Amino acid sequence: MKTPLLIAAACLLALLSTVGAALPYPILPPLFAADAANDLNHFLGLPPKLLFGIALSINPLGLLIGSTLLGPLSDRFGRRPILLASAVGAAVGHAITAWALVQQSYPLFIVARFITGLLEGNAPVARAMLADRLEGDLRVQALSWLNGAIYTGWLAGPLLAGLTLGWGITVPFWIAVIALLLAATLIAIALPRETPSTLTTSWLQVARKKHAFHLLRTPSLRQLFIIQLAYTCGVTAFYEFYPLWLVEFAGYHSKGIAWMTAALCGVMTLSSLVAGRPSQLMPLERVRFHAYFAAAAIAIVGLGNAWLGLAAIILFGFPNAFYNALLPSWCAERFGHHGQGAVMGLISTTFCLANIIMAIIGSVLTLIDTRLILLLGAVMSTWAAWRIGHWQRELAELDSRKMEAV
Structure with a gap:
């Protein structure tokens, strides 16, 4: 396994996860401030601002829970499978988000954003992977570069949405899908398969106790x-x-x-x-x-x-x-x-x-x-x-x- 490829895979995943979290910021306000009422911005007759607030906060809630659970799960089941599952799962979440926008389904949109946030809370796993395999000054540098990728994601997400919205409201999310699948491919190449753990604890036990x-x-x-x-x-x-x-x-x-x-x-x-x-x-x-x-x-x-x-x-x-x-x-x-x-x-x-x-x-x-x-x-x-x-x-x-x- 080559160290530069490992660091690149971790940084790319961190970048794309942050991009996915930041994507909706320029997309959601016009949707919920639109004069024309639809099933998305007038779900159950609720005020659009209330629906907007829920839509904006549900992804960070998923990030909070994901950050709490994904790291310990990777301690039990390995970094590679958790990173692969979270990258592919987040890609699926973005795809469902795009579909929810087409269908104007507010409940589906909320569920998709929550699940996407949950799986994009994988930065602790990427950090742990670098901490496992690197030492000394190289570890500090790699973690620093990982943080740089995260900061870039918060900038790139809104920019990506703004530049691609002209082609359709779902286009930014489909770009995120493709990018996350590419990141998963890079992780599969960069990280060797890990020796299966002999522990018998289930994922539910880890989530509850670890x-x-x-x-x-x-x-x-x-x-x-x-x-x-x-x-x-x-x-x-x-x-x-x-x-x-x-x-x-x-x-x-x-x-x-x-x-x-x-x-x-x-x-x-x-x-x-x-x-x-x-x-x-x-x-x-x-x-x-x-x-x-x-x-x-x-x-x-x-x-x-x-x-x-x-x-x-x-x-x-x-x-x-x-x-x-x-x-x-x-x-x-x-x-x-x-x-x-x-x-x-x-x-x-x-x-x-x-x-x-x-x-x-x-x-x-x-x-x-x-x-x-x-x-x-x-x-x-x-x-x-x-x-x-x-x-x-x-x-x-x-x-x-x-x-x-x-």
């Missing part, structure tokens, strides 16, 4: 979860509400927001290409530094100055890309014995959970002032950075005691 949150019984992983949740709450506060800030404080409209988002994704993608380079600093020390840097960028946006805020939005991509490259690699070294799939699943699931939490809190705080949710996010990320420093010392003391005992 999901990512099962790791919270371990004190050190519980600390990781708390720190990661605090940091990602700050990040998701930024992601979810900087577009509203752009409207209120910088006078931006849809086109301007799109260009700012493209610039941010571009910075994160380029930063990911160099984030895995060797450094004299300890990994957690670098993680702490970049968490402080990201918190500062969020705080600057929250203060409301237009020009400083615009610069901070773009520059935020640099520390966030480094943080997301370094932390999974360190976790793979420190906690890999718990199962790489479960550990990577915990990291991804925490981000999904933070999205939900900050969306709820932000919906209240923005009624007062949009800057409040951004400043709250900055405080939470700052606390996470501070806690990383203390945790680093606690882990060093624990390791020292273990060495003395030996």
Whole structure:
């Protein structure tokens, strides 16, 4: 097995899964804002905005559950079969989505989007696969490139939809189907067949007893979860509400927001290409530094100055890309014995959970002032950075005691 092919397969799958999740963003609003009533935007006579909200949130819900379960399932059944099944299954989900749009079937559309999200939550499996087979600086670089592929997907998804919608509303989804099937083919070529496990646990037993949150019984992983949740709450506060800030404080409209988002994704993608380079600093020390840097960028946006805020939005991509490259690699070294799939699943699931939490809190705080949710996010990320420093010392003391005992 050639390492470049392995990394390419993981990055391609991560890219296409993210593209699939981001595809509907420019497609759904016109469908549910259309003057002409149809079975899709007036299902059961419900308000179109309510139907739109459900349609927009159902895929991230699937991603949340998929991120929790697919990683541990790959620990039990192997990376290759789970990656192949999730890629092919997501392709089928996109095909059903296209069919639901043609039939104007809202229930089928919702089910298809949920299943697609569930199967596109395979980023933890791709991370675990790289963590299994790579070591040292190459592992850090590969995980960094994987993150770059994910960031690119969030940019490429809406662009793909916008460029191909002119040929028909279902065309973007059929392109996603073809691309995912090609990715599955590459995975089948790049990954050798794994030795069948001798364990007898079923997939249902794994889902019930080995999901990512099962790791919270371990004190050190519980600390990781708390720190990661605090940091990602700050990040998701930024992601979810900087577009509203752009409207209120910088006078931006849809086109301007799109260009700012493209610039941010571009910075994160380029930063990911160099984030895995060797450094004299300890990994957690670098993680702490970049968490402080990201918190500062969020705080600057929250203060409301237009020009400083615009610069901070773009520059935020640099520390966030480094943080997301370094932390999974360190976790793979420190906690890999718990199962790489479960550990990577915990990291991804925490981000999904933070999205939900900050969306709820932000919906209240923005009624007062949009800057409040951004400043709250900055405080939470700052606390996470501070806690990383203390945790680093606690882990060093624990390791020292273990060495003395030996």
